[in-house]
Amino acid sequence: MPAASPAPAEPAASLRILVVDDDEAVRGSIAYQLDRLGHQVIEACDAQWALELFDRHRPDLVLSDVDMPGFDGCWLARQVRERDQRGWTPLIFLSALGEATSVAAGIAAGADDYLLKPVHPVVLEAKLHAMRRLRDMRSQLEALSEELRCANVELLRQARHDGLTGLLNRRGLDEQLDVAIELSRRNRMPLTVMLCDVDHFKRYNDGLGHHAGDECLRHVGALLRQLARRPMDSVARYGGEEFALVLPDTPRAGARTLAHAITRIFETTALPHPDSPVAAHVTLSGGITTCDPGSATPAATLLQRADEGLYLAKSQGRNRFVSL
Numbered sequence: 478m479p480a481a482s483p484a485p486a487e488p489a490a491s492l493r494i495l496v497v498d499d500d501e502a503v504r505g506s507i508a509y510q511l512d513r514l515g516h517q518v519i520e521a522c523d524a525q526w527a528l529e530l531f532d533r534h535r536p537d538l539v540l541s542d543v544d545m546p547g548f549d550g551c552w553l554a555r556q557v558r559e560r561d562q563r564g565w566t567p568l569i570f571l572s573a574l575g576e577a578t579s580v581a582a583g584i585a586a587g588a589d590d591y592l593l594k595p596v597h598p599v600v601l602e603a604k605l606h607a608m609r610r611l612r613d614m615r616s617q618l619e620a621l622s623e624e625l626r627c628a629n630v631e632l633l634r635q636a637r638h639d640g641l642t643g644l645l646n647r648r649g650l651d652e653q654l655d656v657a658i659e660l661s662r663r664n665r666m667p668l669t670v671m672l673c674d675v676d677h678f679k680r681y682n683d684g685l686g687h688h689a690g691d692e693c694l695r696h697v698g699a700l701l702r703q704l705a706r707r708p709m710d711s712v713a714r715y716g717g718e719e720f721a722l723v724l725p726d727t728p729r730a731g732a733r734t735l736a737h738a739i740t741r742i743f744e745t746t747a748l749p750h751p752d753s754p755v756a757a758h759v760t761l762s763g764g765i766t767t768c769d770p771g772s773a774t775p776a777a778t779l780l781q782r783a784d785e786g787l788y789l790a791k792s793q794g795r796n797r798f799v800s801l
């Protein structure tokens with residue numbers, strides 16, 4: 478019975494292969510075989526030159542002799558693995574040294590396979606297919622881990638932002654506030670915190686429906702963002718219809734100016750409020766507190782003072798800001 482011929486290998490996608498051998502005839506013969514299989518070949522006659530070419534071309538695969546003058550294949554394998562820490566380049570040793578200890582040392586140095594020279598062309602082709610499969614798996618893994626990384630970044634972003642307005646949520650603001658307090662202490666800058674609340678928002682919802690209420694909150698958020706637009710300013714939806722602003726390097730006078738601008742922009746935008754005893758448009762009440770340069774007042778104290786100011790603004794007739 479005729480010997481079964483090897484199963485035809487799937488066509489190999491072109492690989493960039495670094496061939497390292499000090500024997501020009503051996504190197505040329507391997508390069509010729511690889512070239513015929515459609516691969517792109519880079520040749521090096523010693524380990525040091527191979528490493529330079531590896532850095533320059535980042536090949537898909539390294540085929541290297543082990544016993545070479547100067548640095549040997551094991552040295553090359555170790556260097557490649559060191560440079561490869563974020564990825565993985567398959568490396569196969571082609572050697573005339575077939576003792577078990579040589580094979581073990583080659584694999585320990587970082588090789589993925591160890592073939593005895595001369596290598597049968599069919600065996601070499603089969604090994605290339607195996608390495609290509611591994612390379613493709615690695616690419617898929619890399620793509621997957623990049624997807625996961627992006628998903629994690631998005632999850633972190635969502636954990637700190639409010640879905641309705643796109644502003645920071647309470648958690649995001651608390652973090653920003655801690656950073657702002659520390660910065661204000663170190664740089665001896667004043668720090669202002671404002672809490673604002675939409676006046677008679679229950680009536681707004683009751684009159685126009687929750688959907689319109691949501692739209693109104695988006696609008697309020699956008700207006701506040703528009704005014705508090707310094708790079709270090711933070712605007713957050715702090716809860717239901719309550720918004721918070723953290724304004725580093727903002728003294729009392731600056732805070733008053735901003736509060737005035739907020740009241741004015743709601744007047745000029747005049748978003749109708751059909752059932753507000755305060756005005757025909759949506760209005761805000763707010764509490765303001767400013768800590769003096771370097772005082773490092775705790776976050777809870779600042780928020781409590783701003784909340785007391787807000788309570789006073791509500792009780793004094795709404796549509797105003799009270800600074801404490």
Ligand SMILES: Nc1nc2c(ncn2[C@@H]2O[C@H](COP(=O)(O)OP(=O)(O)OP(=O)(O)O)[C@@H](O)[C@H]2O)c(=O)[nH]1
Nearest residue numbers: 674675676677678679680682687690691717718791
């Ligand atoms: N549409 C909508 N309404 C919300 C949301 N979160 C909270 N609210 C509503 O906001 C209203 C807040 O009502 P209150 O706390 O009584 O305050 P208010 O009516 O604004 O009255 P004052 O603050 O005293 O001026 C409630 O009706 C909540 O249901 C939201 O995400 N969307």
